[in-house]
Amino acid sequence: MTEPATGAVDATILDASEPDERTEPAWGAVVSLALGVFGLVTAEFLPASLLTRLAQDLGVSEGAAGQAVTATAVVGAIAAPTMAIVTKRLDRRLVMWILSVLLIVSNLVAAFASSLTMLLLARVVLGVALGGFWSMSAAMALRLVPMRLMPRAMSIILTGVSVATVTAAPVGAYVGDIWGWRTAFMIAAVVGGLALLVQLATLPSLPPTAVASFRTLAEVLKRPMIRIALLVVLLVASGQFAGFTYVRPFLETVPAMPIETISLVLLAYGIGGFFGNFAGAFLAERNLKMAVGLAPLLIALSAAALLVLGASPITAAVAVTAWGFAFGAVPVGLQTWLVRAAPDQAESAGGLMVATFQVAIALGAVVGGLLVDHAGVATAFAYSGVATLLAALVAFLMGPKQAAE
Numbered sequence: 001m002t003e004p005a006t007g008a009v010d011a012t013i014l015d016a017s018e019p020d021e022r023t024e025p026a027w028g029a030v031v032s033l034a035l036g037v038f039g040l041v042t043a044e045f046l047p048a049s050l051l052t053r054l055a056q057d058l059g060v061s062e063g064a065a066g067q068a069v070t071a072t073a074v075v076g077a078i079a080a081p082t083m084a085i086v087t088k089r090l091d092r093r094l095v096m097w098i099l100s101v102l103l104i105v106s107n108l109v110a111a112f113a114s115s116l117t118m119l120l121l122a123r124v125v126l127g128v129a130l131g132g133f134w135s136m137s138a139a140m141a142l143r144l145v146p147m148r149l150m151p152r153a154m155s156i157i158l159t160g161v162s163v164a165t166v167t168a169a170p171v172g173a174y175v176g177d178i179w180g181w182r183t184a185f186m187i188a189a190v191v192g193g194l195a196l197l198v199q200l201a202t203l204p205s206l207p208p209t210a211v212a213s214f215r216t217l218a219e220v221l222k223r224p225m226i227r228i229a230l231l232v233v234l235l236v237a238s239g240q241f242a243g244f245t246y247v248r249p250f251l252e253t254v255p256a257m258p259i260e261t262i263s264l265v266l267l268a269y270g271i272g273g274f275f276g277n278f279a280g281a282f283l284a285e286r287n288l289k290m291a292v293g294l295a296p297l298l299i300a301l302s303a304a305a306l307l308v309l310g311a312s313p314i315t316a317a318v319a320v321t322a323w324g325f326a327f328g329a330v331p332v333g334l335q336t337w338l339v340r341a342a343p344d345q346a347e348s349a350g351g352l353m354v355a356t357f358q359v360a361i362a363l364g365a366v367v368g369g370l371l372v373d374h375a376g377v378a379t380a381f382a383y384s385g386v387a388t389l390l391a392a393l394v395a396f397l398m399g400p401k402q403a404a405e
Contacts, residue, residue, distance in 0.1 A: 025145040028202035030153045033137055035195035036096070037160030039103055040130050043188045044072055045168040047123075050181040057181065060116045068123045073358055075127025076134070080354035081217055083132035084139075084347035092140060092206040093199075095132070100196040102129035107189035111182045134354045138335045139346035143206055148285070150339060154332045155281030162277050162328060166270035209344075220348045225341040228398050229292075229334060230356045235391035236296045236330055237360030242368030243303055243384025244327075247320060250306065250377050255313040265317045269324035276328025284333045288340070291333035293395035296388040298326035303385035307378055337400050 047054065047068045055065035087095045102125050109122035141153040175184045220226055251257045251265060276295075284291035302323035309315040334353065342349040371379040 025149055025153070026202070026204060027145075027156075029144050029199075029204060030141060030156050032195065032198040032202045033096070033140060034157045034160040035198050036100055036103070036133060036192075037137065037157055038164050039100070039160075039188065039192040039195045040126075040133055041161050041164035042168040042172075042191060043103060043107055043126055043185075044130060045164065046172045046184055046188060050172055050176040050184055053176055053181045054119075058113070058116050058119065064116060065119070068119055071120050071123040072127040072130060073361065075124050076131035077355050077358035079128045079131030080135040080358070081348070081351035083135050084351055085214065085217075087132075088208060090208065092136065092143075092208065093203040095136065096140065096199060096203060097196065099129045099132045100192060100199060102126070103133075103192040104189050104196065107185045107192060111185035111189065131351075131354060131358075135351035136347050138339050138350045138353075140206070142339050142343065142346050143209075144204075147340070147343075151281040151284035151288075151291075151332055151336050154335045155277055158277050158331050158335075159274070161331070162270070162274040165273060166267070216345055217348050217352065220342050220345045221352060223341060225400070226338065226349060226352070228394065229337050229341060230352060232292065232296070232391045232394050232399070233334055233353055233356045234360045234363075235387045235394070236299070236334075237357050238364035238367065239296070239303075239384040239387030239391065240299065240327055240330075241361050241364030242371070242387070243364075243381045244323065245365060245368055246372055246377050246380050249372075250310065250381065251316060251320075253377070254306075254310045255316045257313055257316070261313070261317075265320050268317065268321040272321045272324030273328030276325035277332060279325070280329030280332035283329070284336050288333060288336060288400045289395065291329065292337055292399050293392050295326045295329040295333060295392075296395065297392035298329075299323055300385045300389040300392060302326065303381045303388070307381050307385070340400060 051065055055061060106122045106126035110119055113119040113122060137157055141157060142150060145153045172184045175187060248262060251262045280291055280295060302319045305319040306316060338349045338353050339346045367383060368380040371383060
């Protein structure tokens, strides 16, 4: 049994502290996790596309209604590292079923919300489901497929993110305009129900292999490769959200694109992310260091292209599409890196990654906002390029050396 890099693991770890090494991948179960992720990300994105009508109906300002997004992110950041601890004695299959039920409940409560308080309660429940699901998905994948197929499994799971990113906002806006914002949440509840049914049919029993605690979180954080991976997560995510959050005002002012063209460019960004996810898995199976290094490097180059050549509509469109492709490849490599660095505590490692990602989103939004307000939108892209370039350098110089162990 492989010993962790920093000494003894929690004494309560069971004999099965190594991840399952299955000879036959449980692809049906992996697909069920992808459906769960699709449902979660769809629900997460809905308020942004429904904000105006939602705020009017509840009698609150758009800024107040926007806190529905903040509530989900904050609770998700707390739930991610603690979910494995709270559910330490439960079969992981049961935990995923519970999280999917919380997704359904959240959407139903939102659909019938009569006040902002009720809506925020629904989003808090979603935050628990979102943080828990994300923190445990990689650890689940590790037990459903052999280690060598881990990048492929994560790519399938993250396809749910790519599809939701492309479809959730426009479909939500369309449904909200035709049938009302409550109908959009009802449809999201149905999507969650379908995901739960597939999970009930496909997920095998997965007893906990280790009893997580705050001590194990601290021990995992002491491992050098975990700290390096989390640094890369912090740099990539803060750079992404500091810059790309302001891509629309950039496209409106620098290449001066009309709104119809901007919509097409953003669609190209989403489609690029869809294919980048699969490209990231393909590369991670063969050379994990290149996978985790090339993706942020491409984001940095895209930001630089927008800064230097962004006045050209064609160049700007290509750069934004490349940015989407690169960011789509980021999660597969990073999730695989973290699971390989702590295979005996994959759930704790996943929780730390999700929490770090949420902190980085907040950091990037704050830094980007300050830069845009005080020095112009170009400075936000400059920060994005520097942060992601640093992430690429850290990955190339200190990152993982093999695609599989």
